[in-house]
Amino acid sequence: GESVGLHLPTLSVQEGDNSIINCAYSNSASDYFIWYKQESGKGPQFIIDIRSNMDKRQGQRVTVLLNKTVKHLSLQIAATQPGDSAVYFCAEKFLNTPLVFGKGTRLSVIA
Amino acid sequence: EAQVTQNPRYLITVTGKKLTVTCSQNMNHEYMSWYRQDPGLGLRQIYYSMNVEVTDKGDVPEGYKVSRKEKRNFPLILESPSPNQTSLYFCASSLTGTGGFSGNTIYFGEGSWLTVV
Numbered sequence: 001g002e003s004v005g006l007h008l009p010t011l012s013v014q015e016g017d018n019s020i021i022n023c024a025y026s027n028s029a030s031d032y033f034i035w036y037k038q039e040s041g042k043g044p045q046f047i048i049d050i051r052s053n054m055d056k057r058q059g060q061r062v063t064v065l066l067n068k069t070v071k072h073l074s075l076q077i078a079a080t081q082p083g084d085s086a087v088y089f090c091a092e093k094f095l096n097t098p099l100v101f102g103k104g105t106r107l108s109v110i111a
Numbered sequence: 112e113a114q115v116t117q118n119p120r121y122l123i124t125v126t127g128k129k130l131t132v133t134c135s136q137n138m139n140h141e142y143m144s145w146y147r148q149d150p151g152l153g154l155r156q157i158y159y160s161m162n163v164e165v166t167d168k169g170d171v172p173e174g175y176k177v178s179r180k181e182k183r184n185f186p187l188i189l190e191s192p193s194p195n196q197t198s199l200y201f202c203a204s205s206l207t208g209t210g211g212f213s214g215n216t217i218y219f220g221e222g223s224w225l226t227v228v
Contacts, residue, residue: 009151041221041222042221042222043115043201043203043219043220043221043222044154044201044219045219046217089153089154098144098156098159098169099156099217101146101153101154101155102153103151103152103153104153
């Protein structure tokens, strides 16, 4: 079946550097994508989303890029801070079907 | 304050002893859902509900039951828990699961750690 996956299970970055978390999706019909952040002991929190008719969307310190040609989604975090340490999940949605989550990438920020 | 409340947050139980994890939301959301989270597998959906009295299976429904008698509550029932149901469970709600859906309208509970021995 269709699945959402991540290229790297863990990522370590130096404080102040930019982070890039990648996600591959296989359902070319998915029309909506979301990035979530999950801190230890908490539920996932919404970061940013993008619809399939867009290729880039920016938020505060975060940018999501969507490449439909290769079915790839990325989350860029500028000037990574210790508070950004968490597990990041991508999720995809197709019409009224439930969200499908990726396995997650753990981001560790080195002070 | 808008929130999704799960209970219990932590539970250790024995194989075969029926248990219920409650979930309640105070936002008048139509859509509610249960997920389990396991290392290396991410979040997998167990059941979801588009509205009162409407429930559907997610990806991993075996061994679980749900009910949606009221809009605000969506309990997860384990009739005969087994050790492979040891996991972290999340309840989530959103205004709608269909048109107009937006990721920033999904609210997750704090999670319920369940251990079945």
